[in-house]
Amino acid sequence: MSLSINKTAESHPLTWCLREDEQPVWLDEYRRKEGYVGVEKALAMHPDEVVSLVKDAGLRGRGGAGFPTGLKWSLMPKDESMNIRYMICNADEMEPGTYKDRLLMEQMPHLLVEGMIIAAHAIKAYRGYIFLRGEYVEAAENLRKAIEEAKLAGLLGKDILGSGKDFELFVHTGAGRYICGEETALINSLEGRRANPRSKPPFPAVSGAWGKPTCVNNVESICNVPSILNRGVDWYKGLTTNGSSDCGTKLMGFSGRVNNPGLWELPMGTTAREILENYAGGMQEGLDLKTWQPGGAGTDFLLPEHLDLPMDFEHIQKAGSRLGTALAMAVDHKINMVSLVRNLEEFFARESCGWCTPCRDGLPWSVKILRAIEHGEGQPGDIETLEQLCRSLAPGHTFCAHAPGAVEPLQSAIKYFRKEFEAGISGQANNLREIRGIQPNQQ
Amino acid sequence: MNQPIKIVTVSDDSDDFVLSDADAQAIEHEKHHYEDPRAASIEALKIVQKRHGWVPDGAIKAISDLLGIPASDVEGVATFYSQIYRQPVGKHIIRYCDSVVCHITGFEEIVTELEKQLKIKPGQTTPDGRFTLLPTCCLGNCDKGPTMMVNDDTHVRLVPSNLANILEQYQ
Ligand SMILES: Cc1cc2nc3c(=O)[nH]c(=O)nc-3n(C[C@H](O)[C@H](O)[C@H](O)COP(=O)(O)O)c2cc1C
Ligand code: SF4
Ligand code: FES
Numbered sequence: 001m002s003l004s005i006n007k008t009a010e011s012h013p014l015t016w017c018l019r020e021d022e023q024p025v026w027l028d029e030y031r032r033k034e035g036y037v038g039v040e041k042a043l044a045m046h047p048d049e050v051v052s053l054v055k056d057a058g059l060r061g062r063g064g065a066g067f068p069t070g071l072k073w074s075l076m077p078k079d080e081s082m083n084i085r086y087m088i089c090n091a092d093e094m095e096p097g098t099y100k101d102r103l104l105m106e107q108m109p110h111l112l113v114e115g116m117i118i119a120a121h122a123i124k125a126y127r128g129y130i131f132l133r134g135e136y137v138e139a140a141e142n143l144r145k146a147i148e149e150a151k152l153a154g155l156l157g158k159d160i161l162g163s164g165k166d167f168e169l170f171v172h173t174g175a176g177r178y179i180c181g182e183e184t185a186l187i188n189s190l191e192g193r194r195a196n197p198r199s200k201p202p203f204p205a206v207s208g209a210w211g212k213p214t215c216v217n218n219v220e221s222i223c224n225v226p227s228i229l230n231r232g233v234d235w236y237k238g239l240t241t242n243g244s245s246d247c248g249t250k251l252m253g254f255s256g257r258v259n260n261p262g263l264w265e266l267p268m269g270t271t272a273r274e275i276l277e278n279y280a281g282g283m284q285e286g287l288d289l290k291t292w293q294p295g296g297a298g299t300d301f302l303l304p305e306h307l308d309l310p311m312d313f314e315h316i317q318k319a320g321s322r323l324g325t326a327l328a329m330a331v332d333h334k335i336n337m338v339s340l341v342r343n344l345e346e347f348f349a350r351e352s353c354g355w356c357t358p359c360r361d362g363l364p365w366s367v368k369i370l371r372a373i374e375h376g377e378g379q380p381g382d383i384e385t386l387e388q389l390c391r392s393l394a395p396g397h398t399f400c401a402h403a404p405g406a407v408e409p410l411q412s413a414i415k416y417f418r419k420e421f422e423a424g425i426s427g428q429a430n431n432l433r434e435i436r437g438i439q440p441n442q443q
Numbered sequence: 444m445n446q447p448i449k450i451v452t453v454s455d456d457s458d459d460f461v462l463s464d465a466d467a468q469a470i471e472h473e474k475h476h477y478e479d480p481r482a483a484s485i486e487a488l489k490i491v492q493k494r495h496g497w498v499p500d501g502a503i504k505a506i507s508d509l510l511g512i513p514a515s516d517v518e519g520v521a522t523f524y525s526q527i528y529r530q531p532v533g534k535h536i537i538r539y540c541d542s543v544v545c546h547i548t549g550f551e552e553i554v555t556e557l558e559k560q561l562k563i564k565p566g567q568t569t570p571d572g573r574f575t576l577l578p579t580c581c582l583g584n585c586d587k588g589p590t591m592m593v594n595d596d597t598h599v600r601l602v603p604s605n606l607a608n609i610l611e612q613y614q
Contacts, residue, residue, distance in 0.1 A: 084478075096542035096581040106521045134489075134526050135538075135582055137595045170476045175485050178580055192481040192512075194523040210478045253586060260588035297543055297581075329544055329585070343546040347580055443454035 013227035038226030058247035063218030087125035092181035100220035107140035109146035115222035151325035197400035225275030244269025252312035254280035256330035295324020298405025300412035342370035348406035359403035460501025533575035544585035
């Protein structure tokens with residue numbers, strides 16, 4: 001985090017409390033800095049009012065898909081007899097290129113705890129879990145300590161702040177596998193099962209953990225909630241820039257061979273160029289920007305000409321990609337696209353849960369072809385086969401969004417850098433003959 | 444695609460496994476955080492692994508008895524998750540990030556140097572049982588890569604020349 005930026009509670013609701021020494025902000029300090037005011041305000045309101053407020057604020061999920069958070073909360077059953085409900089925080093952050101939730105959990109654990117209490121009140125959950133990836137040992141320690149502090153202060157447990165509301169919060173740590181981040185796979189994993197996604201419907205709001213109504217939200221989404229309660233809808237909507245249709249601030253970053261890779265809280269709508277040049281300090285000496293991914297491994301590549309786009313859900317989508325996690329990755333001109341995409345697809349192939357055939361078999365096949373092309377041993381028809389794979393792994397053909405995510409960098413790399421793929425096709429095709437009715441690759 | 448990396452077996456003492464009282468208590472405690480004891484199975488495996496280094500067959504049976512679920516279910520979970528080791532591993536586990544940003548910042552050089560120093564390939568354990576070398580996906584340090592974890596410690600901004608110093612800390 002660059003500390004030269006003047007941060008205030010009004011302009012940087014997620015990060016203004018961060019300490020210069022990068023130590024966690026514990027309860028006393030957090031409360032001195034407006035901490036838990038949001039909980040007090042929320043508990044004085046009817047749960048439905050809290051849901052409406054978050055809906056009106058226009059907060060969209062920060063986990064990658066951008067689903068409106070208030071709307072998700074409003075999908076929880078109205079039936080009061082379904083009184084065992086769960087609030088789950090998705091803290092499985094594992095998508096290559098993503099390093100935002102980690103900062104919030106390590107240094108601002110109470111912000112997440114406060115957001116969880118408010119969310120639980122809104123959706124009437126009696127219990128909550130923070131599903132944290134196993135490698136985040138420091139985050140686990142800090143969150144557990146924050147939960148203990150909050151319990152002792154009467155902010156968690158029975159009769160929170162005398163409101164008559166109860167809420168119990170646990171940290172649940174995972175044991176690897178990227179697919180645990182998919183929300184229904186996460187629920188299976190929480191229940192102690194293999195992390196295969198579940199078919200939807202029923203959606204978790206109706207039947208989630210142990211068959212009970214469940215809401216799953218990303219860490220950063222939940223961390224946005226306390227300040228919305230505290231400062232209101234108009235303030236939150238006014239945080240954006242460049243006429244963005246989205247609301248609030250967003251943790252955004254640039255990684256790769258830039259001068260100052262990092263993470264900053266910025267208004268939704270800040271242009272990618274501003275982040276790259278003003279915050280990340282531009283490309284390293286002697287390197288030119290060739291292409292970039294706007295928001296994680298599973299987002300389509302964009303070109304330098306797209307840098308002036310506002311970083312928000314609408315504009316990045318219009319350009320043919322997705323905002324995703326909004327942590328962008330710069331690819332410089334010395335990086336070969338075939339090797340880069342081979343690395344990406346190796347990740348997606350290794351992390352496939354193996355449930356559906358196109359994903360389980362298609363991804364390793366793409367890796368095989370990409371390795372061949374990388375070594376100049378590609379055969380005529382290989383690029384077309386990759387394109388065919390992109391089509392058969394597109395949304396709607398598989399059980400979850402893992403395979404469609406894997407396709408995005410592949411299809412866009414072929415679209416923009418086809419020449420680099422063609423350069424790896426040398427050999428004479430040795431599979432041009434029909435063998436027992438199996439058709440050869442098309443040329 | 445469960446676990447592409449096969450860990451080389453060093454020894455097998457699975458028959459002698461006894462769950463310690465402390466571990467059994469820790470697992471009991473975990474059970475109460477959930478509506479159903481099955482949910483504690485992953486944590487139970489991690490508790491065993493913390494003390495034992497890896498999860499022998501005997502532990503699968505002990506956990507299944509304690510949680511009241513079939514041993515095949517515990518085994519199914521144990522083999523699914525990449526951080527549960529069903530075969531012996533070294534005393535220290537090195538997990539280096541091999542994901543895309545570290546590809547750009549040069550993890551390949553780091554692995555080459557680690558292979559040279561440890562004289563093993565990814566997925567293997569040194570003959571003296573000191574280190575196991577494993578690839579892992581993004582460690583969430585992409586702005587500080589290349590990066591690796593040794594046990595629970597995170598090491599960032601790796602350069603080949605400082606690896607010997609880092610390994611030295613793990614005897
Ligand atoms: C393969 C896969 C991995 C995912 N990993 C994560 C993750 O690590 N963290 C996260 O918040 N969402 C992840 N998601 C998205 C979740 O399924 C879900 O949309 C999100 O947690 C909802 O939170 P939000 O509405 O607050 O954004 C993943 C989705 C898929 C398909
Ligand atoms: S798309 Fe892939 S990861 Fe998702 S359910 Fe199917 S096999 Fe599993
Ligand atoms: S890609 Fe290596 S830490 Fe994220």
